[in-house]
Amino acid sequence: MTATALEPTVAAKPAEGRVRRVLRRHPKIVIGGTILLLIALVAIFAPYLATVDPQKVSPARRMRWPQELYWFGTDMMGRDVWSRTLYGTRVSLVVGIGAAALATVGGLALGLITGFIRWADAILMRIMDGLMSIPAVLLAIALMAITQASIQNVIIAIAIAELPRVTRLVRGVVLSLREQPFVEAATAAGTGLAMTMIRHILPNTVAPLLVQGTYVCASAMITEAILSFIGAGTPPIIPSWGNIMSEARSIFQVGWYIVVFPSVFLSITVLSVNLLGDGMRDALDPRLARRM
Amino acid sequence: MNAQAPIEAGPLLEVKDLKKHYPVRKGVLQRVVGQVYAVDGISFTVGHGETLGLVGESGCGKSTAGKSIMKLIEPTSGEINVAGKRIDNLSRGEMQSVRRQVQFVFQDPYSSLNPRMSAGDIVAEPLRNFGVAVRSEVRDRVAEIFAKVGLRREQMDRFPHEFSGGQRQRIGIARALALHPHLIICDEPVSALDVSVQAQVINLLMDLQQEFRLSYLFIAHDLAVVEHISHRVAVMYLGKIVEIADKRDLFGRAQHPYTEALLSAVPVPNPRAKSQRMILKGDVPSPIRPPSGCRFHTRCPYAVERCKAEEPKIREIAPGHHVACHLRGPDA
Numbered sequence: 001m002t003a004t005a006l007e008p009t010v011a012a013k014p015a016e017g018r019v020r021r022v023l024r025r026h027p028k029i030v031i032g033g034t035i036l037l038l039i040a041l042v043a044i045f046a047p048y049l050a051t052v053d054p055q056k057v058s059p060a061r062r063m064r065w066p067q068e069l070y071w072f073g074t075d076m077m078g079r080d081v082w083s084r085t086l087y088g089t090r091v092s093l094v095v096g097i098g099a100a101a102l103a104t105v106g107g108l109a110l111g112l113i114t115g116f117i118r119w120a121d122a123i124l125m126r127i128m129d130g131l132m133s134i135p136a137v138l139l140a141i142a143l144m145a146i147t148q149a150s151i152q153n154v155i156i157a158i159a160i161a162e163l164p165r166v167t168r169l170v171r172g173v174v175l176s177l178r179e180q181p182f183v184e185a186a187t188a189a190g191t192g193l194a195m196t197m198i199r200h201i202l203p204n205t206v207a208p209l210l211v212q213g214t215y216v217c218a219s220a221m222i223t224e225a226i227l228s229f230i231g232a233g234t235p236p237i238i239p240s241w242g243n244i245m246s247e248a249r250s251i252f253q254v255g256w257y258i259v260v261f262p263s264v265f266l267s268i269t270v271l272s273v274n275l276l277g278d279g280m281r282d283a284l285d286p287r288l289a290r291r292m
Numbered sequence: 293m294n295a296q297a298p299i300e301a302g303p304l305l306e307v308k309d310l311k312k313h314y315p316v317r318k319g320v321l322q323r324v325v326g327q328v329y330a331v332d333g334i335s336f337t338v339g340h341g342e343t344l345g346l347v348g349e350s351g352c353g354k355s356t357a358g359k360s361i362m363k364l365i366e367p368t369s370g371e372i373n374v375a376g377k378r379i380d381n382l383s384r385g386e387m388q389s390v391r392r393q394v395q396f397v398f399q400d401p402y403s404s405l406n407p408r409m410s411a412g413d414i415v416a417e418p419l420r421n422f423g424v425a426v427r428s429e430v431r432d433r434v435a436e437i438f439a440k441v442g443l444r445r446e447q448m449d450r451f452p453h454e455f456s457g458g459q460r461q462r463i464g465i466a467r468a469l470a471l472h473p474h475l476i477i478c479d480e481p482v483s484a485l486d487v488s489v490q491a492q493v494i495n496l497l498m499d500l501q502q503e504f505r506l507s508y509l510f511i512a513h514d515l516a517v518v519e520h521i522s523h524r525v526a527v528m529y530l531g532k533i534v535e536i537a538d539k540r541d542l543f544g545r546a547q548h549p550y551t552e553a554l555l556s557a558v559p560v561p562n563p564r565a566k567s568q569r570m571i572l573k574g575d576v577p578s579p580i581r582p583p584s585g586c587r588f589h590t591r592c593p594y595a596v597e598r599c600k601a602e603e604p605k606i607r608e609i610a611p612g613h614h615v616a617c618h619l620r621g622p623d624a
Contacts, residue, residue, distance in 0.1 A: 184364050185405075190418055195421070
């Protein structure tokens with residue numbers, strides 16, 4: 001064969017070189033990933049970043065403007081906003097990542113079932129359509145209303161609200177994959193249904209799932225803030241960004257800085273997650289950009 | 293090595309009256325309003341070490357027929373025997389034993405290989421499924437098969453996108469060969485390849501046939517390719533076989549008007565040759581509402597009244613030469 005002479009040039013490049021090339025071509029991954037990493041470090045090392053107990057009330061020092069001792073000022077109960085905002089990072093990240101993981105795993109399972117089993121598809125997808133017809137935030141509020149306020153419940157409520165979108169995505173990918181000749185070829189080669197799913201279907205769903213996962217993560221963070229803001233989310237004793245904003249809402253005119261700092265943090269976090277997701281989408285599958 | 297091979301009695305593959313109808317559904321209630329007669333009662337045999345070419349226009353049901361035999365598509369009715377054992381009524385699990393004997397080569401060498409599996413893993417998949425080789429031996433077995441199809445051992449760890457079309461089809465052939473089947477159904481294995489590469493792949497298939505005494509059901513629309521590789525040829529039109537004959541008979545003394553028309557459309561590599569093309573009028577009729585009587589009568593230049601009313605039975609007009617036409621044969 002004549003092609004053999006040219007082949008060494010397309011031989012696998014060293015892994016490090018390939019990673020570096022991908023990163024250079026997709027700066028969104030670098031920017032989003034770096035910001036997100038910084039925010040994650042802030043969340044992990046919150047106790048060491050010049051913070052005090054975020055719940056410590058000091059009535060004598062209420063409503064201090066940002067100054068040397070209180071970088072982000074203090075709120076109406078004299079709590080340090082800097083400390084509260086930094087600890088709030090933990091809540092946002094845990095809820096975002098937790099809801100994304102839960103919705104992704106659940107959506108993957110449901111998507112595989114609906115993609116392969118016709119009768120289950122008819123039933124499950126009608127339920128998903130029903131869930132989808134309710135706005136995610138509203139559904140999460142309703143779910144929170146029937147449970148106790150806790151971080152776990154917030155994660156579960158948001159994951160359920162995001163589940164239909166992930167299921168739909170996986171189902172679509174599975175349906176198009178199972179018509180691919182290589183899946184037919186696997187059947188011809190004697191591969192069973194379960195093995196076909198593991199060997200041929202699952203690996204091909206990873207890329208779109210990863211991308212969708214980041215979008216779920218970003219939207220979960222916003223939903224968490226909304227839930228906390230209206231008092232239906234994280235219990236008020238936990239300093240989440242939504243809680244801080246919610247408490248400062250009534251004194252917005254005198255202490256607007258209390259609202260501004262957590263909102264800026266929320267915006268930057270969500271932006272970085274979305275940037276990371278966009279970058280991954282472009283890097284993993286350029287065709288996916290049109291599908292979403 | 294053929295000298296020692298036992299002479300098996302009877303054909304390796306025998307297909308009797310195979311049908312595949314797809315229901316056409318309409319409306320909210322998905323009522324069945326009709327049927328697509330994709331394959332409508334075809335019968336043929338493939339002998340040991342023989343190649344049967346199956347030709348026809350696109351949409352005539354030749355791929356459906358091939359896939360029905362392997363139950364990649366569930367046939368509507370008909371009887372399929374492999375080495376004398378009936379397989380059309382087997383369940384998915386019971387088909388496993390048949391899959392060791394009958395393998396499939398797909399048309400598109402691009403989409404028939406999982407892009408996320410290495411070439412070696414793709415060829416090893418049937419070996420692993422059937423536990424043919426011990427884990428430690430799988431790589432050596434795959435390397436052996438790679439050598440047979442003209443690929444190198446180092447190429448086992450590459451991924452499909454790193455191969456050319458012809459090389460990919462070699463991987464597909466290697467996968468089909470892994471279990472040492474008796475019959476390989478080739479579904480237009482070269483129609484997606486360049487002409488020069490087509491010849492390489494066809495010659496590879498013929499060499500492998502010599503070496504392993506393989507039988508092929510070779511589905512194609514390219515008559516030149518079919519003439520080169522086949523021992524016998526069956527011509528399909530709208531879900532029916534209209535003519536089956538030895539290659540020499542079919543290409544030399546075609547009887548059915550449709551075969552005549554197909555043969556006259558083959559380009560002759562001589563610009564001065566006088567061509568007597570037989571141009572068919574119109575398009576292939578819809579397989580949902582096939583014409584009455586002989587399915588070819590709407591386009592047949594010789595059609596008479598009888599062709600519209602009565603469907604011609606396939607008859608043997610000369611030893612091994614079967615034709616479904618009222619106008620051909622002893623009583624015509």
